[in-house]
Amino acid sequence: MSAAEPLLRVEDLRVEFPSEDGVVHAVDGVSYDVYDGRTLGIVGESGSGKTVSSLTTLGLTRRQGARISGRIMFEGRDLVALPEDQLRGIRGNDIAMIFQDPLSSLHPLYRVGKQLIEAVRVHRDVSKAQARERAVELLGLVGIPDPATRVDQYPHEFSGGMRQRVMIAMALANEPKLLIADEPTTALDVTVQAQILALLERLQRELGMAIVVITHDLGVVAEMADDIAVMYAGRIVEKTSADLLFSKPEHPYTWGLLQSIPTLTGSREEPLIPISGTPPSLINPPSGCHFHPRCPYAEPEHAIVDPQLEQLADQPSHGVACLLEVDVRRRLWSEMRSGSTPQEALAEVKDDGPDAADGGAGS
Amino acid sequence: MSGYIVRRLLWGLLLLVIVCALTFIIFRVIPTGNPALRRAGRDPQPKEIKEIERVLGLGKPLPVQFWEYIKGIVLHFNLGYSYYSDAPVKSLISERLPATFSLMVGAAAMWLIGGLSVGIVSALKQRSIFDRGAMGTALALISAPEFWLGLVLLFLFSSDIGKFKIFPGAGSYVGITSDPWKWFTSLLMPWFVLASGSAAIYARLMRGSLIETMSEDYIRTARAKGLPERSVVRQGVRAAINPIVTLFGLEVGVLLGGAIIVEDVFNIPGIGRLSYQAIVSSDFSVVQGTVLVAAMFIIVANIVVDIVYAYLDPRVRYS
Numbered sequence: 001m002s003a004a005e006p007l008l009r010v011e012d013l014r015v016e017f018p019s020e021d022g023v024v025h026a027v028d029g030v031s032y033d034v035y036d037g038r039t040l041g042i043v044g045e046s047g048s049g050k051t052v053s054s055l056t057t058l059g060l061t062r063r064q065g066a067r068i069s070g071r072i073m074f075e076g077r078d079l080v081a082l083p084e085d086q087l088r089g090i091r092g093n094d095i096a097m098i099f100q101d102p103l104s105s106l107h108p109l110y111r112v113g114k115q116l117i118e119a120v121r122v123h124r125d126v127s128k129a130q131a132r133e134r135a136v137e138l139l140g141l142v143g144i145p146d147p148a149t150r151v152d153q154y155p156h157e158f159s160g161g162m163r164q165r166v167m168i169a170m171a172l173a174n175e176p177k178l179l180i181a182d183e184p185t186t187a188l189d190v191t192v193q194a195q196i197l198a199l200l201e202r203l204q205r206e207l208g209m210a211i212v213v214i215t216h217d218l219g220v221v222a223e224m225a226d227d228i229a230v231m232y233a234g235r236i237v238e239k240t241s242a243d244l245l246f247s248k249p250e251h252p253y254t255w256g257l258l259q260s261i262p263t264l265t266g267s268r269e270e271p272l273i274p275i276s277g278t279p280p281s282l283i284n285p286p287s288g289c290h291f292h293p294r295c296p297y298a299e300p301e302h303a304i305v306d307p308q309l310e311q312l313a314d315q316p317s318h319g320v321a322c323l324l325e326v327d328v329r330r331r332l333w334s335e336m337r338s339g340s341t342p343q344e345a346l347a348e349v350k351d352d353g354p355d356a357a358d359g360g361a362g363s
Numbered sequence: 364m365s366g367y368i369v370r371r372l373l374w375g376l377l378l379l380v381i382v383c384a385l386t387f388i389i390f391r392v393i394p395t396g397n398p399a400l401r402r403a404g405r406d407p408q409p410k411e412i413k414e415i416e417r418v419l420g421l422g423k424p425l426p427v428q429f430w431e432y433i434k435g436i437v438l439h440f441n442l443g444y445s446y447y448s449d450a451p452v453k454s455l456i457s458e459r460l461p462a463t464f465s466l467m468v469g470a471a472a473m474w475l476i477g478g479l480s481v482g483i484v485s486a487l488k489q490r491s492i493f494d495r496g497a498m499g500t501a502l503a504l505i506s507a508p509e510f511w512l513g514l515v516l517l518f519l520f521s522s523d524i525g526k527f528k529i530f531p532g533a534g535s536y537v538g539i540t541s542d543p544w545k546w547f548t549s550l551l552m553p554w555f556v557l558a559s560g561s562a563a564i565y566a567r568l569m570r571g572s573l574i575e576t577m578s579e580d581y582i583r584t585a586r587a588k589g590l591p592e593r594s595v596v597r598q599g600v601r602a603a604i605n606p607i608v609t610l611f612g613l614e615v616g617v618l619l620g621g622a623i624i625v626e627d628v629f630n631i632p633g634i635g636r637l638s639y640q641a642i643v644s645s646d647f648s649v650v651q652g653t654v655l656v657a658a659m660f661i662i663v664a665n666i667v668v669d670i671v672y673a674y675l676d677p678r679v680r681y682s
Contacts, residue, residue: 060587088591091588091589123589170588
């Protein structure tokens with residue numbers, strides 16, 4: 001891991017939305033760093049706060065009446081405190097974002113070229129003709145055939161994958177230092193998904209930008225991310241390098257995510273294990289560990305004690321917010337790796353030795 | 364596109380023929396009294412009535428009358444003659460067209476500008492005092508009938524009988540060519556009365572439409588690009604206006620209906636007043652003429668709206 005200053009440092013970010021039913025705690029004390037040229041994957045299910053935290057980076061939750069606290073440091077400036085007009089100078093310029101649904105993310109009534117030209121000219125003092133040249137160049141860069149003709153077409157004349165390429169071209173218009181990709185492939189066909197991911201990786205190599213990719217799809221982060229943060233109910237529950245997350249996951253929620261994806265190599269009879277229960281309410285999140293109502297290994301005191309994200313002693317870059325004892329967790333995971341269900345693994349580990357049973361919520 | 368326009372025009376013509384036939388039938392089938400009898404004056408001799416019927420062609424079988432009527436329109440744009448004054452209907456209408464046209468164009472401008480701008484501000488300042496006030500007023504204006512609103516305005520603001528003598532009152536209309544300023548001031552109140560209902564509907568529609576588009580993904584994209592809020596709003600308005608444009612064609616019909624009342628209340632010598640008087644006095648040929656002209660207005664307005672819509676929405680243009 002690079003020892004340099006991070007490009008983006010999010011510190012204890014909290015975003016709350018007052019609503020008629022109560023305050024929605026969308027992001028509840030999240031911290032992460034993004035480094036130049038690297039990719040951070042933020043993984044979680046719907047409503048885990050992954051999108052809100054990124055929109056907040058760009059100041060796009062401000063007008064929704066969000067209450068924001070914490071710091072988002074970008075090149076020495078705190079984006080949370082930055083006035084709107086200065087933040088506007090960063091949006092689409094230093095930090096750009098692409099969204100989940102390319103079908104609805106482009107204005108249906110304007111030509112693609114106009115939307116690209118606009119993106120260039122809002123931050124650069126160039127003529128329309130120059131901006132148009134740049135638009136054609138960008139469309140070529142993202143692999144749209146015949147860009148000189150396509151630039152004059154409307155979004156509805158493009159396929160879904162091509163529209164996402166246009167979105168990427170638009171995000172790259174001003175060569176941002178950071179690209180936030182919010183579910184960039186979710187709305188696309190599987191074959192197109194792979195193309196878009198490959199395109200993003202190629203562009204990252206060529207332009208040297210940092211990427212934050214937000215997804216519920218572990219396949220996407222496995223493909224792209226250097227580091228991964230797993231979010232649950234507005235908090236980061238596990239954060240480490242992609243290699244460690246897939247080889248030595250520590251949090252029961254991460255296990256659940258890993259066990260619920262099918263593998264090509266596994267037997268077809270092998271059942272997928274879904275995470276039971278439903279995503280928690282963000283208005284009244286569960287007490288203690290937010291995951292405890294759905295955690296097969298939870299113990300009574302987990303409903304009281306609130307776990308913090310703590311570095312592992314033997315893996316300093318690996319943070320986990322779990323109340324289970326480290327070696328209990330590791331034994332559970334190794335049981336499950338060898339094919340046990342969570343219940344079998346739990347029974348096995350409990351029988352195994354008194355140290356495990358005692359140490360449950362220990363020190 | 365041009366094929367489409369030609370097709371629309373042909374359909375429009377067919378529609379006009381149907382309108383002609385319907386008005387022709389309606390006013391002859393429903394018992395409104397024999398026009399000849401009315402024209403003949405008090406205590407007419409049967410011989411006189413027969414003579415008048417012969418001159419007006421009322422004795423001929425209905426299909427023949429209709430055929431001659433249509434033939435006259437197609438060949439000479441001859442709309443027939445008033446049963447009362449013998450004046451050609453065509454000139455009766457064309458004399459009154461400028462007044463009605465002034466009334467409608469001004470009202471349409473007032474309703475579009477007023478309705479859309481109030482709707483936009485309301486949408487952007489949702490739940491503000493302005494929004495609540497404007498939407499409340501809109502509801503009141505939608506509910507207020509034109510004859511009532513017109514009379515109230517005359518009572519309050521007309522320079523002859525009003526409490527606050529600000530605007531020229533009823534019967535003060537003059538042609539734009541004779542005195543543009545007087546033309547303008549005399550039409551201010553009629554414009555307002557005629558525009559108020561539609562403007563209120565448009566304000567509410569625009570508000571709803573803009574609130575919806577401002578939450579669209581492409582608006583988020585525009586903000587993420589770093590566009591200033593003014594440009595972001597412009598993109599929202601551009602998208603929000605489309606569904607509202609389609610309604611304009613329909614509203615022209617409403618406007619014409621309103622013109623009948625407003626012209627009567629403000630004593631403006633326009634087509635509305637002409638048709639009202641013709642209906643009251645069973646002057647069929649005049650009624651037919653005005654209905655036909657009104658239908659033409661509406662059909663042309665709708666074709667124009669469709670063409671404008673195709674221009675505004677590229678997704679329609681290519682399909």
